[in-house]
Amino acid sequence: LRMVSSQPIGNEPVSDEELRPHVLDGFIGQPRLKAQLQLFLDAARKRDVPPDHILLAGPPGLGKTTLAMIVANELEVPIRVTSGPAVQHAGDLASILSSLDTGEVLFIDEIHRLPRAAEELLYIAMEDFRVDVMVGKGPGASSIPLTLPRFTVIGATTREGMLPSPLRARFGFTAHLDFYPHEELEKLIERSANVLGVNLDEGSAHELALRSRGTPRIANRLLRRVRDWAIVHDLVMVRPSDVKEALALYQIDSEGLDRLDIAVLNAIIRNFNGGPVGLNNLAAMVGEESETVETVCEPYLVREGFLMRTPKGRVATEKAWAHLGITPKDDVSK
Numbered sequence: 001l002r003m004v005s006s007q008p009i010g011n012e013p014v015s016d017e018e019l020r021p022h023v024l025d026g027f028i029g030q031p032r033l034k035a036q037l038q039l040f041l042d043a044a045r046k047r048d049v050p051p052d053h054i055l056l057a058g059p060p061g062l063g064k065t066t067l068a069m070i071v072a073n074e075l076e077v078p079i080r081v082t083s084g085p086a087v088q089h090a091g092d093l094a095s096i097l098s099s100l101d102t103g104e105v106l107f108i109d110e111i112h113r114l115p116r117a118a119e120e121l122l123y124i125a126m127e128d129f130r131v132d133v134m135v136g137k138g139p140g141a142s143s144i145p146l147t148l149p150r151f152t153v154i155g156a157t158t159r160e161g162m163l164p165s166p167l168r169a170r171f172g173f174t175a176h177l178d179f180y181p182h183e184e185l186e187k188l189i190e191r192s193a194n195v196l197g198v199n200l201d202e203g204s205a206h207e208l209a210l211r212s213r214g215t216p217r218i219a220n221r222l223l224r225r226v227r228d229w230a231i232v233h234d235l236v237m238v239r240p241s242d243v244k245e246a247l248a249l250y251q252i253d254s255e256g257l258d259r260l261d262i263a264v265l266n267a268i269i270r271n272f273n274g275g276p277v278g279l280n281n282l283a284a285m286v287g288e289e290s291e292t293v294e295t296v297c298e299p300y301l302v303r304e305g306f307l308m309r310t311p312k313g314r315v316a317t318e319k320a321w322a323h324l325g326i327t328p329k330d331d332v333s334k
């Protein structure tokens with residue numbers, strides 16, 4: 001049995017895996033997406049064929065991997081896990097594909113980062129269930145077409161726009177995951193607290209949810225830090241004030257902005273007088289990769305109204321200036 005029961009207070013580290021729900025019913029929030037997926041799975045089961053390929057798009061930590069595992073579990077089929085960067089040559093992918101059994105799920109995380117040749121091989125495999133295997137080397141090499149059993153690809157991406165359209169077109173169902181509203185995060189935190197054996201007082205889940213950037217992975221991570229706090233302070237019950245104190249220690253502020261978010265806003269405001277500033281410049285200024293700033297940091301800052309993406313670059317909003325407690329200098333050019 002893979003379900004997790006609750007644990008005695010605070011001992012036994014529980015891994016990420018154990019906080020993952022294993023059935024669609026246990027997946028919190030995203031009601032429309034769940035209904036769509038349920039229908040999709042029910043139909044496949046009724047027709048007794050592996051379902052179409054599924055693409056899951058959205059920022060990190062919103063449940064893409066979890067959903068892929070739920071799909072395999074609900075279909076009672078094995079799941080094979082790989083990722084775009086892990087596939088270095090088309091041949092790596094060919095060998096994974098040619099070893100799949102009927103109905104198996106192949107989960108490809110960060111599918112937008114597959115090498116071009118692998119991408120091409122993949123969409124032929126997805127469409128025709130066929131892969132060309134190269135045998136031999138040099139002038140004597142030849143390719144042998146190999147028929148594959150029907151299988152289901154689940155792709156996950158933080159950058160749907162980077163997928164070439166022929167590949168995107170091979171997915172029968174695309175789900176967009178969005179940041180979770182506070183009420184849904186509260187439910188998720190309560191569920192995780194149960195699993196981790198943390199006793200949350202009224203209002204504590206709410207304080208945690210406010211600081212979780214709409215993201216389940218972050219909610220679970222913050223909950224663990226709060227658990228540490230509770231253990232060290234011998235708390236039987238975690239009060240909202242404990243949540244605030246514990247997370248202040250980790251530099252998570254009341255809007256859920258973390259060190260990197262604050263660094264980004266600070267750079268725009270202090271170094272570029274509020275912007276506009278180009279993504280690469282900004283990333284260099286905070287010492288992160290552009291992709292991290294763009295996919296991890298910005299979606300939340302934009303959604304919460306701290307940052308705007310304009311054709312000329314990134315601009316900090318009034319809300320950002322106010323949040324950092326800085327007054328914009330009067331613009332004398334106006």
Ligand code: ADP
Binds near residue numbers: 021028066188
């Ligand atoms: P992604 O693949 O999108 O980066 P994951 O699926 O790895 O995100 O999710 C991160 C963590 O958050 C997982 O450990 C999982 O337990 C939890 N999680 C994500 N979404 C949900 C959800 N809707 N309900 C419950 N737990 C979730």
